[in-house]
Amino acid sequence: MDAPLYLTAYLAIGALAGLLAGLLGVGGGLVIVPGLTVVLAARGMPADALVHTAVGTSLAVITVTSVASTHAHHRMGRVNWGRVRRLAPGLAAGAVAGAALARLLPGGGLRLAVxxxxxxxxxxxxxQPRLVPAETAPRGPESPLVGGAIGTLSALVGIGGGTLTVPYLLRRRVGIHEAIATSAACGLPIALAGTLGFVAFGWHDPQAAGLGYVLLPAFLPVAAGSMVMAPLGARLAHRLSGLVLKRVFAVFLAGAGVLMLAG
Known part of the structure; x- marks a missing residue:
């Protein structure tokens, strides 16, 4: 690949991630990490830094997109900021722990986890393509350990945590729209702390090609493509069958998972 093809590939990854995020309400990291892994491998990035860079760059992109998403949900009055404040410390601490854990894993181990x-x-x-609130909620406030667990796993695999946070909030009888909006806000401390962790832990890795494990030449076009296409996905969501789309996306994700495992 020459430089224009890399740029096109980065824009395409961001556009697909943004489209699916707006269309299905899923995190872009599920698309960005395998996409960047393929492109960075084509660029000849060393295997031990390859997936780490894909994950770190994905978290950097999510930092930007989560701000825009949270702002939109906040304007509609759907973000439960009380829950965000209670979960945020654990989410951020867990994200740093996830970045540290990723640094300890070899490239093949992180690829396996993703x-x-x-x-x-x-x-x-x-x-279970349709998620609904639970009929009964667990007693007591949110535990910091829950935020820590969500943050750790999310940062480890390069996502904003919606895949984990939304089901957790639904178990606490939060409505689906509030759960999605609150999860979007929870994605910011995960992505920001995780990004800083991947920058710091990759800073002295001689195989890292950017700000630690965050590759700026990939971050900028992926973020741009995602920001442009997410609103289109949100508009299309009102016209297409969400159930069919989610099952198609499940097939896509399974293919991406197999691709990551195949190396």
């Missing part, structure tokens, strides 16, 4: 996560999410979407 691939398995994509397959699990694909299976969950295929089996």
């Amino acid at each position: 691939g398995l996560f994509e397959l699990v999410v694909a299976l969950r979407i295929a089996v």
Whole structure:
């Protein structure tokens, strides 16, 4: 690939991630990480830094897109800021822990973690494409340990946490629209802390090609493509069958997971 083709590939990854995020309400990281892994491998990036850079760059993109998404949800009055404040410390601390854990894993180990996560999410979407609030809620306030667990796993695989946060909020009998909006706001501390972690932990890695494990030449076009296409996806969501689209996306995710596992 020459430079124009790389730029086109980055824009396409961002556009697809943004479109699916707006269309299905899923995090763009599920698309960005495998997409960047393929492109960066074509660029000849060393295997031990390849997936780490894809994950770190994905989190940097999500930092930008989550601000826009949260602003839109806030304007509609759907973000439960009380829950966000209670979860945020654990989410941020967990995200730093996830970045540290990723640094300890070899490239193949992190690729395995991402691939398995994509397959699990694909299976969950295929089996239960519609999420609804639970009939009864657990007692007590949100535990910091929950935020820590969500933040750790999310940063480890390069997502904003919506795949984990929305089901958790639904279990606490939060309505679906409020759960999605609140999850979007929760994505910011995950993405920001995770990005800083991947910058810091990759800073002294001689194989890292950017700000630690954040590659700016990929971050900028992926973020731009995602920001442009997300509103279009949101508009299309009102015209197309969400159930069919989610099952198609489950197949796509399964393919991405297999691709990551195949190396």
